[in-house]
Amino acid sequence: MFEMTKELVKILGIDLGRLRLEWISSAEGTRFAEVAREFTEELKSLGPFTLKKAA
Amino acid sequence: MSQEFSPKIITFACNWCAYSAADLAGVSRFQYPPTMRIIRVMCSGRINPNFVLKAFQGGADGVLVAG
Amino acid sequence: MITFKLNGKDVQAEEGEFILQVADKYGAGIPTLCHHKALEPAGMCRLCTVELFDGRRTRFVTACNYPIWAGMEVNTDSEAVHQVRRLIVELLFARCPDVPVIKELAAGYNIEEPRFKKKDDDCILCGLCVRICEKMGNSAITLTGRGVDIKVDTPFHEQTDICMACGACASVCPTGHIKLEDITKHVVKPIPSEYDMGLKGRKPIYVPYAQAIPNKPAIDRSKCVHFKTGGCKICTEFCGVNAIDHSQEDETVELNVGAIILAPGFQPFNPKQYETYGYSAYPNVVTSMEFERILSATGPYQGHLQRPSDGEAPDKIAWLQCVGSRDINRCDHSYCSSVCCMYAIKEAVIAKEHAEHDLDAAVFFMDIRTYGKDFERYYNRAKNEQGVRFIRSRIHSISEDSDTHDLILQYADEEGTLNEEVFEMVVLSVGLETPKALVEMAHGMEIELDEDAFVRTGTFTPVETSKKGVYVCGAFQEPKDIPYSVMEASAAACDAKAILSSARGSLVKDKAYPKEIDVSSQKPRIGVFVCNCGTNIGGIVDVPQVAEYTRSLPGVTYVEENLFTCSQDTQDNMKEIIEHEGLNRVIVAACTPRTHEALFQETLRDAGLNKYLFEMANIRNQCSWVHSKEKEEATDKSKDLIRMAVARAQLIQPLPQPTISVDKKALVIGGGISGMTSTLGLADQGFHTYLIEESDRLGGNAINLIETWRGDRIADSLKEMVLKTEEHPLIEVHTKSTIKDATGFVGNFETTISHEGADTTFKHGAVVIAVGAREHKPTEYLYGENDSVLTSLELDKALKNEDKKVTNGKNTVFVQCVGSRDSERPYCSKVCCTHSIKSALELKEMNPDMDIYILYRDIRTYGQREELYREARRQGVIFIRYSLDRKPEVEQEGSVLSVIIRDYILGRDIRIEADLIVLASAIVPRDNESLARLYKLPLNEDGFFMEAHAKLRPVEFATEGIFLAGIAHYPKPIEESIAQAKAAASRASVVLSKEQLTVEGAVSHVNEIMCRGCGKCVEACPFNAIELVEKEDDKSAAYVQEALCKGCGSCAVACPTGAASIFHFDDQEVLAMVEAALN
Structure with a gap:
């Protein structure tokens, strides 16, 4: 299902870097915080998202 | 002072896995940027592509699906 | 309540409070060096000076010890205040020019050089240390001398016996004048954390570990100063809810019970006592338990692989097997500890995954014992794919390079050649043993132990101790891994339940709820309770602001703030408010639904609301705790989370929780030792049981076996077992019978057997699969x-x-x-x-x-x-x-x-x-395919039945109501088969002992009109809860068996027409939250 979502996101011209799938187990509090930090940094470098830009 | 861009992230988190991990991050006081808004679902298999598109349409800068 | 003006605004506080306290509460921080929340204020450092207008004139007072009174006007931030503070800072700076905290203050007031003569002191004479020492109950120090000679000192400049070197003075000293190293002659070491194997410190008041139950702090009486001097008790002043009671004593509680189960576990072998392992001498030799903590995300290094001596990431790690096991030379243990090969491989694999560079992991072993289910595959993968090295060897010695703290291993390989290799870290795979205290406990209880100090049990009675009514499980019986410990635990429960069956349910109290209010025609009236969680939330998130904002949200008719929303008095209050305000949706903005949802749902039910009319916003774990430096953002995020919860609350609907009846009979398939054991276990608990056997006699593979490894004659025990099975009034044995058809679900199965061409159908509530295997x-x-x-x-x-x-x-x-x-x-x-x-x-x-x-x-x-x-x-x-x-x-x-x-x-x-x-x-599985298909059960790659969870649910299938025992699961000896079979009976009786099963309301459902019968949802369902049912018009439609549905929602995603959806988490609800989040 995630693959399909990715496909759709791609078709719409949205940068795939804006969609992320992570497997985080219930014991991985550190991992969760890490993902939040990383993803935020990545999105900062991608800049704000607008649909216009995508189209 | 110029305001630094702070992205908006919608996170879909599985109740049993990532949502608990977020709870644990809290209990452990791990700090992370206040950019995420978590939506709890019972299983990451619940996440419909439509949800993700809706998030982008609504102006999210990123979507995290966390199982 | 006293009202006065603080920086021009009206504020309220209790009589007896001081200005500083109130200002803190209202976010007007006042600087101070000598104030401590738990101590009487002394006004020593004068830094907290504020301006006070009493109606006639303005003067300066120290905020920390000036009590508030009605009508006063206080300014904490005026030009005049700063002028005074600047002077105070300048004086302090002149006295202590090199103390960082003072330098920082001076810099804040742009003081580069004081106008006064500089000294080189580092004590500001605030007396905080003296006051805290007194509070500790000691008074070992005081301010001595007069005038300019005044200083903090001990009597006669000597450290007295009164000083316990508790370090309180050092910990509060604002300037670093007092150092713990000066007080004690010993090396200062933190209290070693038991959970982190001493790799990390802990406090005298501590939560033992993150998942501790109850998750509450405990006080270590042997370390807490209060229990030494009677003083301190500072913790009570910080605890907002008066939860700390130092007068609590150990209690002796007497319980009257009919059975006892011993599950006290083991202790890891301590290699400290033997020089050969180098454990005491070399910092980079650790035990496997310590290594587990090193790998753990909650461990001493947050899961980063590093070695203790220098914190460097090791490139080469060796595991030494059989430390404390399989060896009688050095007074270790002769037995094999059963679990170490597998955990060492696991640690090696995980270490390789964690390592940022290519890690060389080598396991030094005598025999690799990966005998458990799927263990051999794991071993092969570690060896062939992940590149873990396995070296069959005997270790000769470990020595250390004292410069690098690397370790030199000398070992003899299989040919007898002596080799040497250097590792950066060595992990000792320590064995399992019974601690002394348990040996004493066993003696006290008159329970027989064997020569290795494990509880003596029999092959056919694997969880029975020598004392009637006392059962044992886990590593106290023999070293064993998690799945077999779990099996034995359930087996012990099975035996206990058999002797207690007449008392079952006699202490159960049924709770009555009021009739549910019909809210279907009502507009949403949402009540929101915002929790401060003491200061956990309120200390970061501006709760009053959040509450004010919440009042403006659509559908919200009531909002209140609580100190602790989860407290009992708030529950009583909440119930009243729901009734009084006519609320029909309730939101609690507090912590996580994973721990607290059930509690609040219970309150809703008490107030006559359906439990699904509840929602939570997790503003503690997701806001205050993780954004504690960003108060404003945490407050904004809290508002967002509540807005999302309100958006969803508009849409949530009451859901029924249907009940289904339970057919209190069981059916066991397979008449070998496992099948008979399960059957007897169920029948002894009072459940009518059908035992179905394919051949013409009971006994299975055991018929051909002579003796167990412990020397019991199998034939005798088997004969006895067959006799008991055949004569039990609640057991119906059907030999020469096969399973022809099976339908239904938990509590309500129907199985058809075929016996010499004739079919019979049985109704039953649970199934045990014990079909065995063959040579x-x-x-x-x-x-x-x-x-x-x-x-x-x-x-x-x-x-x-x-x-x-x-x-x-x-x-x-x-x-x-x-x-x-x-x-x-x-x-x-x-x-x-x-x-x-x-x-x-x-x-x-x-x-x-x-x-x-x-x-x-x-x-x-x-x-x-x-x-x-x-x-x-x-x-x-x-x-x-x-x-x-x-x-x-x-x-x-x-x-x-x-x-x-x-x-x-x-x-x-x-x-x-x-x-x-x-x-x-080899032991090979039978042809299990048809049986697996009938009951919709999974088989593993080798053809054995696959349990719900390899470690934690070893006798259950993912499909509820169906259980597994014996070598149909995996090859195992008789004692383990019996334990598993008893466990299966125990788990099955959990289902059978219920009159009714309550079905979760948050399940999926299929709109029959929209369904075109494509079967996508049937494929997507991981729980076999959906089937296609023929309709009259020759078409078929999907039908959800609610009893089997876990509400995961996979079907709703798979459904191409939107016919399948899920109650309580439907698309609209999720989309409403998405929309609200971005609003």
């Missing part, structure tokens, strides 16, 4: 071509008949792993090593002159079976190892049979003439 028929080593080549079971049969051909031979050769651990069957059959050694010993007893050879790959006599292995070697049984790429060969010349094998120690091939060759043949 592999070898296709090698001249099996089937020469009469002197037998399988293990055939040997047993021959021994039973005292066949002279078998007992009179001169040479007997056993070949291990025939059909096991190869590419076709990459699993270990678990029982064969023990079985062959046991048979070898029996042959030796019958014919002491016989030469016996056992050709093996790894000897896997796990646990106390190791004693048999030792005994066999003592009796001269010769063990020769072979590897898979050089298997033994069997040749026949005329009537002479011989085995050719490579001897690794001699380094050449040897030929053994054999009168008898015994093949330790």
